[in-house]
Amino acid sequence: MPRDRRDHVLTPRRYDESDVRIRPGKSSRPRTKTRPEHADAESAMVVAVDRGRWGCVLGGDPNRPVVTMRARELGRTPIVVGDDVDIVGDLTGKVDTLARIVRVAERRTVLRRTADDTDPFERVVVANAEQLLIVAALADPPPRTGFVERALVAAYVGGLSPILCLTKSDLADPTDFTASFADLDVPVVLAGQSEDLTELTATLRGKLTALIGHSGVGKSTLVNRLVPDAHRAVGVVSGVGKGRHTSTQSVALPLPSGGWVVDTPGIRSFGLAHISPHDVVAAFSDLADAIEECSRGCTHLGPPADPECALDDLTGDAARRVRAVRGLLEAVRTNDAWQ
Template identity: 70%
Template sequence: MTGRGRRNDWRRLDEADVRVRPGRGTRPRSKLRPEHADAQAAMVVEVDRGRWTCALDLDPERAVVAMRARELGRTPIVVGDLVDLVGDTSGRPDTLARVVRVADRSSVLRRTADDNDPYERVVVANAERLLIVCSLADPPPRTGFIDRCLVAAYAGGLKPVLCLTKADLASPAVLLAAYADLEVPVLVTRHDEDPVELRNTLAHKVSALVGHSGVGKSTLVNKLVPDAERAIGAVSAVGKGRHTSVTAVALPLPGRGGWVVDTPGIRSFGLAHIQPNDIVDAFPEFMEAAEECPSNCGHRGPPEDPDCMLDVVTADGAASVGRLASLRRLLASRAGLDDYPEG
């Protein structure tokens, strides 16, 4: 064959005649992942700059620092999450385990920075109770904040408990009356008395504490966990030796078998991520009627929602007017129509 013939030979080639050498990184990745049958169960008790401190088998004396396994990608992991660990779980300084699984959450406390922020932040996972700490004086009670915390608790599957502090400075009567129809458990404490009732309420459970700065939340934590500062220091020392006050931390209740999750003082509690039906679901007597409402109903009644069916329930005597008024007050908080944050 002449040179000219060889040069034109490429015109007779098709796809089957071309062999392409695969480049780096083009091999298909296997979908198989390790089963990690030997993984150890733990609960996340602190998060600090990409490291998770975990209590093996819920034992506070067995703290292990872990990193997130590559196969989890950007899976969010927060305080209270139940996880599986592999690798070095000795807890010795400068060692790291790996979080390979995160269990489904039974409850989630979420908030947004404000009511217009679409990005929700998970504060605590798997807490059974939300202790809403509010002072009766110095600073005065802020009902807008209480209502928003109640909304977040109902929507996230937590049982709310209202804790009123500084009863030695003011009477709790007004607040007790304001929340009577919601049937929220209320505990009243004083700085000069041991919170025995509160300690019994939180025993054997995982409970999250929220409250504004100055309401006495830190005082309560120190009474519930007398060595709280030492416990926080010990948890941090397992990792990078520093505790940041901008994240939550879980502390074991001495002799009670439960955990208290101390959250930082919250400046704002946005509810942009919550829908009206999330709140109505916490009021069983109104759930069936809410299904008959128009699809865009906010359940706040006339004039905002003239076709709301919740009023029918009270008209029939199946629910109290006070319960409906309390529900709609929470719905107003969710809609940003409350007096928060000044209230």
């Protein structure tokens, strides 16, 4: 006789904690926000950057190059040529060794630019440079006053001392061109093929100097004259990639007499979207106090734009400097970088 179908009904199983399996984590080390102090880190200066690797020199000594990466705890902290950093790890500088940048010091000066005057993103070109050598040709191509004015603005606002360096001086007289900047007290040096570089070398000695200029003005030729073994020096100080400096990268080169020059890529335009008229005027100590009396929103350009600008009340040398500074402001306002 067939069995009752109810005999085949299964009773639901009861589970307890012994049936629960916990998957072990990938790491047994607990996570923490505490960062290591790296008390044994050594100071260095960044001299080259290339695809996630930074070439540094320990203690600023070009004979102690080290290739580094950025420590994970720094996240996306930007690191550029000229930055003072602390590094740990293998500091021997041997081939295929890699140290880590664990700290970036506060920058003393910053040379910034944007792609154009509508670009909100600032690009730090060089950090901690004491001087900005603005290289311009007096001929072939003809000098561009607008570009020099914009470079001067970037230098003043960033805390760098500008120097105007004129190449191809054997092809044209520099008098008319330099007259435009006379009231700004910008030092001018000539660096034509026939010019002796003793004065310029003395100006650069012992300092970190950034060089900028349009393509074709002779900047690379000048760098090779200042650093005769520049091509070899690039490989020594960077150790990054193939050790070749290209037109898309900045690199710091050690001067034979002491100090560094930072050779930057040739610049097609110099955007200053991050700079306001107040920033420019405030960079001049003799004008900074006067603009405190200006009304809100004053552009400091003077009449008719600003009929009550306090700068109009200044006299003597200060008044001449006002005219020169307003020329800089006009160059920024009109995006006059090519003239």
